[in-house]
Amino acid sequence: MSGLPKIVPFSEVYSSAFKTLNEEWITKYFKMEEMDQVSLNHPKEYILDKGGYIAVALLNEEPVGVCALIKTTYEGFDYELAKMGVSPKTQGKGIGKLLGNHIIEKAKSLGAKRIFLESNRVLKPAISLYLKLGFTEIVGATSPYERSDIQMELNLKNQ
Template sequence: MNVFDKTGKMALGSRMRILTAKMTDDAAKIYEMYNVKGFIPKWFPVYFLLSEEGEKTITEIAEEIGHSQPSVTKIVKEMTVAGLIDNSIQSVDKRRNVVALSEKGTELSKKIKIQCEDIDNAVGLMLNEASHNLWEAIKEWEHILEKKSLFKRVQDQKKLRESKDVEIVEYEEKYQNAFKSLNEEWISTYFEMEEADYKALDNPKEYILDKGGKILIALYNNEPVGVCALIKMNDPNYDYEMAKMAVSPKAQGKNIGWLLGKAIAEQAKKLGAKNLYLESNTILKPAINLYYKLGFEKVVGHATPYKRCNIQMELKLNEK
């Protein structure tokens, strides 16, 4: 059995490399058949661009063919050694170094154009033989990966799988140390603990629960790794505040912040809240991105007891 029948989609990259190797091996033989000696197939995108459009900078070539600048620089050096490129040209304004085909490279283009016509016809026949148009499929996949990389897609799947093992539970006294230590950890990393922090973290029952609020705990493998509080507000504009959200660094990447935020919003809805308020700081970029993802929008003008607060946000629950 072919190994790829066993590995499945996981080996997509390896399978594509093998297909690329087969095509590249044939490409080298094709250049020889047309007496284009010593031409390396990987040079072709750079060569084609220069033959069609004339002199270019390294940056312009990289952008046009979708390669990195170091990759293009390496190819240009190799082609210069082969005598196909002149890299000693200055642009008209003399402020940029550009490269162009040498006399040898320009002369070679006559042979390559005939070769390209035959290759184009041969590939066209292959596409007609196939059940699926590989050329169009590649173009579609390039677009899909441009929107979101394979790495990011696998990362999302990992988060989704691991988040299924996260359990959100209501606060009990046994979680008081976790509630305090997780918050102290992140606050001390970026800021200084303030009086309002100590009041809520040392006495969560008195300052949060007894006033009509909630505290939720995220458990991963039965260990408390995330916390978040819903605090009742005495404010005509806001019902509750989402506060004291903290996730252990060792548990990040499991969607715990998202799960806590969604759960807190649901708790607020059950309590009849029409909106949810929060305070944060813009240096906490992952947290701010999470809040926007949860549906929060920036607001201004509310008094805050925290020196570290430089952004205030609200979530309109009746619109969700």
Template sequence: MDFFNKVGKMAIGSRLRMLNETIGEDAARIYKLYDIDFQPKWFPVFYILQDGGEFTITSIAKEIGHSHPSVSKIIGEMVKGGFVTEKKDKADGRRNMVSLSAKGREAGSKIQDQYADVTGAVEELLAQANHDLWKAIEEWEYLLEQKTLLRRVQEHQKIRESNKVRIVPYEPRYATAFKALNEEWISTYFKMEEADYKALDNADSYIINNGGHILVALYNNEPVGVCALLKMNDPEYDFELAKMAVSPKAQGKNIGFLLGRSIIEKAKALGGHKLYLESNTILKPAISLYHKLGFVKVAGRPSPYERANIQMELELK
């Protein structure tokens, strides 16, 4: 066990496989102990069938939580072993019905003592252990159903990567990146419009000198994301969140959220009360981000962009 002590919790899959192999090897010997020529992996299917009746492979798979191909393969092996019979459904010839054979029913009678003894042995283990493995497995299954291990790793990856991101104020040297990053995403989904060129070709005069601001996200000192705060001449809104763009090569690092949160804080620091933005509903990740930042949909209003089909606002508190 020194290996697992050194590697730690990232080896959980390997450790569980080792535990499974240890129990699996004993399980095969236990069936022989009770004179049953049986493979441990057949048990879930056998248990469903042992009370009699006929079942479809689909219904068995659903009951035991296995995939259809997995159950189909096990059924094939059990048919070869003589434990199961398979025949066409009289009512629906497209379906195969599965039931225990005479040999399978005989094994069902012999296995009852094994059930009792195995249950007793497992209960003994649980009583001797400081932690209830059975309850822990149930809890892990529930937690992983709510959020997979993959998803959890992705979230931690995003947090770690986002710690390498710096949000800095715009400087003229970032003008090229500001334009290029926005042109990249706009051209991918839409077409560049006149209003785009006004903002991207003249960032200083069009945005900065009119009371607006631009923030730049640096990853390893390279500009990979930008977001603008436009000063609005509007009785309802103080500023507009606009021109947010993140390089595809830097996605998955939480940069959009970091930029959005920083631009909101900037608007608050400038005394803003309400923030406005325009987008398009085909940009699902962007819309999801705006909701995460607290924006809500508002009734449509005139826009200088053909592509804009949704408007959102955020009360700054």
């Protein structure tokens, strides 16, 4: 890996990378669902225009990772960490951790107190990363995703 990855805010130029990087992992383990299509095909309208944020990790100016912070209506939570995807060719190089820390700092800067995420236990490296970032498992939340079998939260007041 030559050069250091850098994180930049999403812009239209990264639309296809946002979609591709997420479709890679979703279709490898699961199937694309309606909510995936909405957020990946319309990130500006579905995420950004509603007060959310998308980070893009660049390595040598190539998008190799993405992660979104989606404003949520779930009671007790301000944002959802979602749509984190890292290119298979750069996995295991700390890009997910870099994105996760960036998104957490962004949530704090937006005044968030608690954020949550949804995942699947089959994604062991992702679950491990979320635990390292300080997320803990919660139960009882409903999910629009069939594939979601674990939900986690991060209380930013304790950070």
